[in-house]
Amino acid sequence: MPEETLEGHLNFALRHENIDLLLLKRVFEAVPSQAIEDIVKATPTGAFSRRVWFFYETLTGKMLALDDAQSVTAVPALDPKLYFTGKEKFSQRHRVRDNLLGTGALCPVIRRTxxxxxxxxxxxxxxxxxxxxxxxxxxxxxxxxxxxxxxxxxxxxxxxxxxxxxxxxxxxxxxxxxxxxxxxxxxxxxxxxxxxxxxxxxxxxxxxxxxxxxxxxxxxxxxxxxxxxxxxxxxxxxxxxxxxxxxxxxxxxxxxxxxxxxxxxxxxxxxxxxxxxxxxxxxxxxxxxxxxxxxxxxxxxxxxxxxxxxxxxxxxxxxxxxxxxxxxxxxxxxxxxxxxxxxxxxxxxxxxxxxxxxxxxxxxxxxxxxxxxxxxxEIEYLKRQDEAMRAIMNAIEMPDSLAQQVIIFIRQNDGKFPKRRRDREPLSKLTEEEVAMLEDIVNDVFSGSCHIN
Structure with missing residues (x-):
């Protein structure tokens, strides 16, 4: 259990819980700035206190009455093992590596899953x-x-x-x-x-x-x-x-x-x-x-x-x-x-x-x-469509657009040339043998392929 103090709960949250920047800002706005200053002054070189300091000033836009941090090893704002992080910017004041995805004005978070x-x-x-x-x-x-x-x-x-x-x-x-x-x-x-x-x-x-x-x-x-x-x-x-x-x-x-x-x-x-x-x-x-x-x-x-x-x-x-x-x-x-x-x-x-x-x-x-x-x-469908069109036009001379329609009509009708389409000009001029041949061409070419709407 965390200590029943502001420092205890902040420390527990930053170490063990998913970070919630909105909630963190609400906490900072609800407590006196002196309370955050006291946390930093108590352990001015501590990683936790410097992160709290960094998040306070980043999220609230307010400067605490503190001198810049001493020259100690910088710590990341977010743990890169737990979060996807952005290009680092070094915060000299806090000795923190700012790797947030955004800024205090807008900042999303993505957890590593x-x-x-x-x-x-x-x-x-x-x-x-x-x-x-x-x-x-x-x-x-x-x-x-x-x-x-x-x-x-x-x-x-x-x-x-x-x-x-x-x-x-x-x-x-x-x-x-x-x-x-x-x-x-x-x-x-x-x-x-x-x-x-x-x-x-x-x-x-x-x-x-x-x-x-x-x-x-x-x-x-x-x-x-x-x-x-x-x-x-x-x-x-x-x-x-x-x-x-x-x-x-x-x-x-x-x-x-x-x-x-x-x-x-x-x-x-x-x-x-x-x-x-x-x-x-x-x-x-x-x-x-x-x-x-x-x-x-x-x-x-x-x-x-x-x-x-x-x-x-x-x-x-x-x-x-x-x-x-x-x-x-x-x-x-x-x-x-x-x-x-x-x-x-x-x-x-x-x-x-x-x-x-x-x-x-x-x-x-x-x-x-x-x-x-x-x-x-889509690429597979187009390749098969091209192959079917070549075979159709080798068998029966017709415009490209009409060959494309033939393919669509047969595929949309479960491999059969729909009668209502065959009865319309110019397809009504096709013989039964030619219709059967077109059905065979389309069905052979598209055999085994998934249905394309």
């Missing part, structure tokens, strides 16, 4: 490059196009939308540009404008009103499951999130794994919920941004992460709720006549500090599936 260690060891980026390296450039380009469309469609479907093709293509082009520009307010506004298209009813950029996710009761009163950051806090929080991304993307052998970086930035964004509309889609776009910027994704290609998220929608929602739901008890709000909500207390810290371990595990599993299953499957 067996699952994450195992996923990182797979080296998925190399797997993707190996898959592409064994494939011709033409097939890779077509696979990239199909995967991009699949991701764009899935990202809208997650939000319950089925937009027209031109909107899908416009958003797809925006996603394909991910990572080519620095992540900052200008880039987020640019992406938001592409997403919204018509800004007459939905303003582009950071919102100036509250936002919530949830239902409405029979009186049309809001019943929120989640409430985003107060509009007056959005700019500072988003600036801190962009600075966090800059801190993590600096090229160095000690960089945070790209997928982990994508998790903390994308999920940090959606927790802040800085936009009036489109937060979910931009959140998923930021995954592509980080993976492209860090060159995890092969040039010219995106992994259809949204497609896997759609397939695992319950797990996706559970990961989001796992963070946001417990915070609702600490948000005081009231319903507005407009049907929106207004937050009545200071909630900025609820969005500054978050444990992103579960979200990182979920995202890594999604990326793993896209690389180990979706990408090879």
């Amino acid at each position: 067996e699952k994450l260690e195992r996923l990182i060891a797979v080296d998925l980026a190399s797997k993707a490059q190996a898959t592409i390296g064994k494939t011709g450039g033409h097939v890779v380009a077509r696979a990239a196009s199909f995967l991009l469309l699949a991701d764009s469609r899935a990202s809208f479907e997650i939000e319950g939308e089925r937009p027209p093709v031109n909107r899908l293509e416009r958003w797809g082009r925006a996603v394909l540009e991910a990572g080519k520009r620095p992540l900052n307010q200008t880039e987020i506004y640019r992406l938001h404008r592409i997403l919204i298209g018509d800004d007459r009813l939905t303003p582009v950029g950071y919102r100036e009103e509250g936002v919530f996710l949830g239902e409405r009761d029979h009186q049309n009163e809001p019943v929120p499951e989640f409430i985003g950051a107060r509009p007056e806090d959005v700019f500072d929080l988003m600036t801190a999130l962009n600075e966090c991304n800059n801190r993590l993307r600096i090229s160095d052998r000690d960089d945070v794994d790209p997928v982990l970086q994508a998790a903390v930035i994308a999920f940090g964004f959606v927790y802040i919920h800085p936009l009036a509309d489109g937060n979910g889609r931009l959140h998923r776009c930021l995954i592509h941004h980080v993976l492209a910027e860090r060159k995890f994704t092969p040039a010219g290609m995106i992994f259809p992460v949204s497609s896997v998220m759609l397939d695992r929608i319950d797990d996706y929602r559970e990961a989001l709720r796992g963070h946001s739901a417990p915070l609702m008890d600490y948000i005081k709000w009231r319903a507005l006549p407009s049907g929106n909500v207004e937050v009545l207390n200071d909630t900025a810290d609820l969005y500054r500090f978050y444990d992103c371990t579960t979200e990182a595990e979920f995202l890594y599993e999604c990326v793993q599936k896209t690389i180990e299953e979706n990408l090879p499957r």
Whole structure:
């Protein structure tokens, strides 16, 4: 049991418990600064006291009435055996190696788990490059196009939308540009404008009103499951999130794994919920941004992460709720006549500090599936499609587009040419023997392959 003192409980927490920066800041705000100064003065060269001192000044932004630490061996802020850490910055004042993933303005935490260690060891980026390296450039380009469309469609479907093709293509082009520009307010506004298209009813950029996710009761009163950051806090929080991304993307052998970086930035964004509309889609776009910027994704290609998220929608929602739901008890709000909500207390810290371990595990599993299953499957399908088209056109002369339709019709009808398609021009001109031959070609070529939608 820890000693029944502030020092005893802080010491026990930092040694034996998962670090919770939000809780730690709340403790520091609840006790007199003199209490922290006394801990440091009692053991000025101790590793524990210097870490407490470092966290106090980093999280609260307040300077204690203490001289800089003596010249002793520096200690890490976070134990790198227990946490994924960022590029170290030496804090001379505390003799602490600042290896946090962020700053006092916004700082996520990711714990080292067996699952994450195992996923990182797979080296998925190399797997993707190996898959592409064994494939011709033409097939890779077509696979990239199909995967991009699949991701764009899935990202809208997650939000319950089925937009027209031109909107899908416009958003797809925006996603394909991910990572080519620095992540900052200008880039987020640019992406938001592409997403919204018509800004007459939905303003582009950071919102100036509250936002919530949830239902409405029979009186049309809001019943929120989640409430985003107060509009007056959005700019500072988003600036801190962009600075966090800059801190993590600096090229160095000690960089945070790209997928982990994508998790903390994308999920940090959606927790802040800085936009009036489109937060979910931009959140998923930021995954592509980080993976492209860090060159995890092969040039010219995106992994259809949204497609896997759609397939695992319950797990996706559970990961989001796992963070946001417990915070609702600490948000005081009231319903507005407009049907929106207004937050009545200071909630900025609820969005500054978050444990992103579960979200990182979920995202890594999604990326793993896209690389180990979706990408090879799409390439395999295209190779077989090309083979089937060559065989079809060698047997019966027809346009490429018609040969593609024949393949789709037969595969979608369990290997049989559907009669309603055969009765239409120009396919109605085919003889029974020719139809049977086309069925044999397609079935032979695709024999043993998995079904592709």
